[in-house]
Amino acid sequence: MFEKFHALEPDKQNRILNAAMKEFNLRGYKNASTNNIVKEASIGKGMLFHYFHSKKDLYLYLYDYSVETLMNEFYGKIALSERDILKRLRQVIVMEFALINKYPDMLDFVKSSYFEEAEEVKDELDIRNRNYIANGSSKVLQDVDVSRFKANVDKDRAVHVIMWTLEGISAREREKLKVSSLNELNYDDLLVELDSYLDLFRSTFYK
Secondary structure: OOHHHHOOOHHHHHHHHHHHHHHHHHHHHHHOOHHHHHHHHOOOHHHHHHHOOOHHHHHHHHHHHHHHHHHHHHHHHOOOOOOEHHHHHHHHHHHHHHHHHHOHHHHHHHHHHHOOOOHHHHHHHHHHHHHHHHHHHHHHOOOOEOOOEOOOOOHHHHHHHHHHHHHHHHHHHHHHHOOOOHHHOOHHHHHHHHHHHHHHHHHHHEO
16 A cells, blocks of 8 residues: 555655655644645655555554554563563563653553544554554463462452553553653652552562
């Protein structure tokens, strides 16, 4: 569907994607102007719609591109050889912070997509977000070692409690992001809080 765009030189592709990301981050989907995008990217408006049939196509392409880039970076560096579930989950959180520092604009864009209310893209974004979250969770928990859990602990329920707690922390931070920027998050405090929960789980569930 996007063969013509993919045939462009990488520099031109990046110029278009960065211009679109800047505009969508600044104005959201509904108020984003393709005129501003083409001006920033130094291309004709007709060429933009030659590569992408509509603003919606461009937005969803940019979302897929951003998530794929972040996930490839994430799973390319995270050590899935660490099978202890608590150590792996801590590694996951630390890697997420590293991505925030490396790709702040891209993460701002993905963040904004969670709160996007424009009817034209909302349903498709919801489907994509659910799929990415489900696939991500399955990979994160793939082949984890729960043999260190106490014999009287229901392992499945324990894993659910751990995941629900961390998801709750994540959801709380996403709510904060509605009114603040990624740079305003206090990562040191978050890690202290995270470690306190992981220590609690370790003393409660482990032998």
